[in-house]
């Protein structure tokens with residue numbers, strides 16, 4: 001678990017470090033540039049100085065034929081300043097370096113200006129204008145230092161360069177992949193690929209650029225094989241398409257002493273999990289670990305609820321009961337063993353079941369249907385005040401019904417995917433879907449926080465960038481990107497399993513926000529542990545292995 005920062009938080013951390021006298025801005029920029037160069041040599045050891053002469057790019061006929069060659073594209077802010085440092089350090093390592101500047105050198109901020117001038121003593125700076133000829137195919141590395149956390153508006157006049165950069169990245173960014181592109185150099189983005197908003201992971205573009213995308217011409221942002229960020233990952237590396245554009249993200253330590261960016265070791269995660277709610281099972285009888293009730297749909301519609309029930313039991317609820325319409329009892333009885341089964345005849349039947357005060361968590365929605373009876377069941381569940389996961393059809397019903405929406409309470413967890421989120425919060429979904437024309441752009445974090453506040457309960461907005469927020473504004477992201485990428489989670493029923501994990505954790509006494517965070521994290525862990533080929537049924541069955549690996 002790693003804390004992600006917004007651009008403003010990063011600026012505040014930097015300013016605090018400078019104000020305390022701990023470091024100067026110029027030193028930070030030097031460390032940032034050094035961090036980029038070190039990350040490059042670590043990623044591609046064959047480029048490190050000790051490796052001897054560089055492979056000769058094909059068709060290259062300029063000077064320095066035996067040396068490594070880099071092109072550094074600098075922008076008008078401090079991201080560009082980092083670029084000038086990288087250019088200088090590579091040159092000092094014996095590289096041939098060509099530097100381009102987008103913008104006016106006179107207007108560079110002070111630290112970037114100093115580094116521009118330092119570079120100026122070693123080499124020239126060419127203007128990055130439409131006339132510039134980059135000849136990327138003749139380099140060993142391309143450095144994108146055009147824009148970082150300060151991106152404020154759409155890029156303009158950079159289209160052809162962005163196309164070249166994206167082509168290099170598409171070609172694999174490997175020094176070995178020479179057949180596909182004459183000599184496709186890896187692209188290294190400083191902080192974030194230019195054009196991507198560091199707070200939202202969304203490209204910033206206007207209508208004119210949108211039209212260009214529709215025509216399939218130039219892209220609106222750069223991409224990278226390696227992104228080197230500083231101090232901590234930013235939200236934009238994890239949200240939306242950030243994971244898609246950034247390639248691999250490494251975080252260079254620039255020596256700022258802030259607690260903000262700690263990466264928690266697994267042992268600490270386990271400790272946190274143990275401290276929240278009713279702990280992992282140590283002692284007590286089954287009902288001391290809670291009793292979850294999951295309602296299923298009618299005949300032939302029980303699969304989703306059975307998946308959720310199995311997940312709730314595996315995650316450690318002491319007892320799980322599946323409640324179904326009387327007509328569906330035989331179908332469910334044929335499928336269930338450890339999970340108890342109870343015929344629930346309409347709302348009255350549900351209210352009767354809820355008289356058992358050992359029942360402390362409910363899950364409504366998976367496979368439930370959107371009938372009036374389903375609505376009544378949701379109302380009864382909400383009136384009972386129990387901790388409760390509302391998923392799938394329950395979300396559709398709540399989205400249609402202001403009265404039900406108004407009954408949501410702080411022990412509820414809503415688990416919408418994109419479509420369900422749009423039904424529940426159409427205005428927020430619309431804002432999120434509208435092209436982002438200025439930075440920082442409205443993000444999935446903004447939308448989920450606002451949704452949780454409005455609903456008065458925890459909201460988990462699903463996707464590879466699952467965002468979880470509670471009404472107090474607390475928010476976390478379960479990003480299934482980079483080393484935690486598990487696209488095989490996009491399989492029918494995996495959302496039902498997630499609902500079951502959260503319900504089981506609620507039954508065990510986890511607070512709603514913690515249950516949602518832990519459930520989402522375990523969901524991804526199970527997918528990673530199982531690997532491709534996974535179907536929803538496999539997720540709960542993988543949990544014991546995941547728990548064992550965690551030492552639980």
Ligand SMILES: NC(=O)C1=CN([C@@H]2O[C@H](COP(=O)(O)OP(=O)(O)OC[C@H]3O[C@@H](n4cnc5c(N)ncnc54)[C@H](O)[C@@H]3O)[C@@H](O)[C@H]2O)[C@@H](O)CC1
Nearest residue numbers: 014029032077078079147148149150151152153154155191
């Ligand atoms: N904050 C920190 O702690 C550190 C920041 N560093 C670097 O500084 C960067 C942030 O620097 P800045 O805040 O100067 O931001 P940027 O370097 O991203 O650029 C901002 C500048 O570009 C202009 N601009 C924004 N969008 C534009 C567009 N589409 N077209 C033309 N001009 C545009 C802005 O008006 C501003 O002048 C980081 O990404 C990182 O690379 C590092 O030096 C290390 C420390």
Ligand SMILES: Nc1ncnc2c1ncn2[C@@H]1O[C@H](COP(=O)(O)OP(=O)(O)O)[C@@H](O)[C@H]1O
Nearest residue numbers: 417462463464480487489490492493494495496
């Ligand atoms: N590409 C992906 N990478 C990681 N997780 C994903 C991806 N696509 C979907 N998921 C996760 O899989 C689950 C799918 O849930 P949902 O959309 O409700 O599907 P279903 O209704 O079929 O169960 C969610 O937890 C979501 O976050």
Ligand SMILES: [K+]
Nearest residue numbers: 144147192194
């Ligand atoms: K950049």
